[in-house]
Amino acid sequence: MKQDKTMKAVVTMEQGGLDKLVYQDVAIPELSDGEVLIKVLAAGVNNTEINTRMGWYSGDVNTSTNDMADQGDFNALKDGGWSKETPFPLIQGTDCCGIVVDTANDIHKNLIDQRVIVRSCMRTSGFYDFDNIWMASDFDGAFAEYVKVPASEVFPVQSQWNDEQLASIPCAYGTAENMLHRANVKESDTVLVMGASGGVGSAAVQLVKRRGATVFAVASKANHASVQTLGADKILDRNDNLIKALGENSVDVVIDNVAGENFGLQLTILKRGGRLATSGAIAGPVVNIDLRKLYLKDITLIGTTAWDEPVFPNLVQYIEKNEIKPLVAKTFPLKQIAQAQTEFLQKNHFGKFVLIP
Incomplete structure (x- = not known):
């Protein structure tokens, strides 16, 4: 492949604020055995990139993503990586749609020119x-x-689908499908989806309906009409008293990417033998639960990060x-990543933000 030796990328120089995002020239990656080179066409924006940049995954943090962004003090945190120290400087970007332009091994040549x-x-x-x-958390990603x-x-x-639509899928839909897979969501289930207007939540609503199950969705009132278009059977406001609105022992499965102070209430809402799958904690990672409700009701609490083998082929x-349908709210040039992340945290959008190199 004939190509320039450098490319434009956003490099997160170190843990910190938006000022740590630097748009600059870097070397085009050199392939090792078994790797392919992709020309990035579009890259989605996710909570996880903001959390990693700020160090939110540190055990010292007990507040929400937005509260941490507002306080702006990131330097005292030492262990802000997922499970090990983040390898800064790092090119982030967890979602990638692109075209394969080179391969390290002839066995993979069939991938060249494929989207x-x-x-x-x-x-x-x-x-x-x-x-x-x-x-984008452990090695360089798609913001390049x-x-x-x-x-x-x-x-x-x-x-x-266009490039931006495909780039909206991997992280959010992969995370949502993995939760449904682990919780064994089936047609006869009633499923409560928390944070249904967010990337993972809106994906989960669609994926639950695709399985034929009944879905109750929790979202801010401003997003109720949008969530309704995804097929939700009932929509509740995030400020509602969910126990009064749904009743005790009313749902088979809870899909939660929010956590925060109301997390423990979900054990009351779940039926005996219910399942609660969690994959995030944007409203706060430290929660209170009544363990008696967990064990006396034979509830299964499922933490999910590692995607199981069927998940991504299923999405394709x-x-x-x-x-399923893509939900793209807005696109930005890659160099405007700081603006994109600022607007992202304002939570006034429905759907994904996507960056275009």
Whole structure:
């Protein structure tokens, strides 16, 4: 492949505020055995990139993403990575839609010129082991003109969706589908989705309905009309008393990416033998639960980060069969990432923000 030696990228120089995001020239990645080079066409914006930049994953943090962003003091945190120290300086960008332009091995030449999305959660020791690494948290990601990834994590997609729409899928929909897979959501279930207007929540509403289950969605009133278009059977305001609105022992499954002070109430809402799957804590990671409700009701509490093997191939099939729809709120040039993350934290949008290199 003939190409320039440098590319434009946003490099997160170190843990901190928006000033740590630097748009600059960097070397185009050199491929190692088993890798492919992707020309990035579009890259989605997620909470996790903001959290990683700020150091929110540190055990010292007990507040919400937004509260931490407002306080702006990030320097005292030492262990802000997911499970190990974040390798700053780092090119972030967890969601990638792009075209494969080069491969390290001839066996992968069939991928060249194919439009692909990247499975950003990678099970490094196989799917029987929960060890995992994430693009843009553990190694350089898609906030750049090019990114290199293992060929095993690249999935061609045959779809009429545009690049921005495909880039809205991997992190949010992968996380949501993984929760539904682990919680074994089936057609007969009633499912409560918390934070239904966010990226993971809105994906979960669609994916629950795709499975034929009944979905109750919790979202701010300003987003009720938008959530309704996703097929929610009942929509509640995030300030509602959920126990009064739904009743005790009323749902089979809770899908939660929010946490915060109301997390413990979900044990009351769940039926005996219910399942609660959680994958995030943007409203605050430290919660109160009554353990008696957990064990006396035989509730299964499921933490999910590592994506199981069927999850990403399932998503590709859903896209190609038009069984889900993308939700793109706004696009930005890559160099305007600070503006995109600022607007993202204001939570006035419905759908994903996407950056264009």
